[in-house]
Amino acid sequence: MTSTPLLELRGVSVSFDGFWALSDLNLRLAPGELRAVIGPNGAGKTTFLDVITGKVRPTKGDVFFRGQSLLGISEHKIARLGIGRKFQTPRVYQNLTPRRNLELAVSRRSSPFDLLFGRLDSSARDRVQHLLGVVGLEPHANQRAGGLSHGQKQWLEIAMLVAQDPQLLLVDEPVAGLTDEETMLTSELLKQLSGDHTVLVIEHDMEFIRDLKAPVTVLHEGHVLCEGSMDQVQSDPRVIEVYLGRESEGEFN
Numbered sequence: 001m002t003s004t005p006l007l008e009l010r011g012v013s014v015s016f017d018g019f020w021a022l023s024d025l026n027l028r029l030a031p032g033e034l035r036a037v038i039g040p041n042g043a044g045k046t047t048f049l050d051v052i053t054g055k056v057r058p059t060k061g062d063v064f065f066r067g068q069s070l071l072g073i074s075e076h077k078i079a080r081l082g083i084g085r086k087f088q089t090p091r092v093y094q095n096l097t098p099r100r101n102l103e104l105a106v107s108r109r110s111s112p113f114d115l116l117f118g119r120l121d122s123s124a125r126d127r128v129q130h131l132l133g134v135v136g137l138e139p140h141a142n143q144r145a146g147g148l149s150h151g152q153k154q155w156l157e158i159a160m161l162v163a164q165d166p167q168l169l170l171v172d173e174p175v176a177g178l179t180d181e182e183t184m185l186t187s188e189l190l191k192q193l194s195g196d197h198t199v200l201v202i203e204h205d206m207e208f209i210r211d212l213k214a215p216v217t218v219l220h221e222g223h224v225l226c227e228g229s230m231d232q233v234q235s236d237p238r239v240i241e242v243y244l245g246r247e248s249e250g251e252f253n
């Protein structure tokens with residue numbers, strides 16, 4: 001990778017009272033890339049996302065976004081720089097419709113007056129309509145979001161993030177609890193969003209990761225164990241050892 005990466009972690013380590021949750025972690029993401037990050041429980045995946053979003057400060061090392069160090073920048077400002085995070089549990093307004101949820105997400109970029117009076121210009125309304133289509137929620141646009149399926153709520157929240165046009169989308173375990181069909185549709189959605197956005201997905205569901213057909217980074221004990229295609233990492237003896245050695249049910253198969 002010769003061009004400036006969109007995101008780069010250089011030698012990032014995080015100590016929680018002497019326990020190293022991340023240990024000399026190095027990672028580069030190119031603009032528009034789709035990347036999967038896997039690792040057994042406790043590998044440091046959540047801490048890794050927390051460091052990127054500024055929730056946790058590296059004890060050592062640095063994080064660069066578009067070449068700019070994020071050290072010392074608040075979580076709020078990092079989000080405004082163009083890093084959006086989708087948490088595992090959907091955080092949509094249950095009593096509002098998907099359309100209204102998206103209108104609010106789009107208007108976060110508007111003036112406080114527009115937000116207060118619920119005014120949306122035609123381009124913002126078009127954007128809401130476009131996003132409803134991208135995530136397949138047009139038929140449900142005007143019903144209560146609380147009545148959507150778990151998968152539909154996940155897609156709505158992804159659309160709400162995309163509404164703010166982040167360059168980097170961090171997506172944490174998007175398919176936990178989804179049906180097989182919803183899981184497949186989620187991988188299609190993330191593939192579709194990459195290119196326009198850089199998308200980093202953390203998941204335990206290996207079928208889903210395979211479907212993404214994206215480079216995979218394996219974390220173990222807070223650092224990168226290996227990177228490659230799903231086939232490459234799945235046949236790497238170090239990865240097999242880490243998964244089968246630590247998880248009696250052997251989730252990695």
Ligand SMILES: Nc1ncnc2c1ncn2[C@@H]1O[C@H](COP(=O)(O)OP(=O)(O)OP(=O)(O)O)[C@@H](O)[C@H]1O
Nearest residue numbers: 016019020021039040041042043044045046047048
């Ligand atoms: N605030 C904290 N204080 C102390 N230890 C922590 C803290 N946060 C995380 N850890 C420890 O750091 C290690 C990495 O945790 P992390 O949650 O990042 O792993 P993970 O890969 O996301 O795990 P999982 O797949 O179970 O969510 C774990 O051993 C965890 O117990």
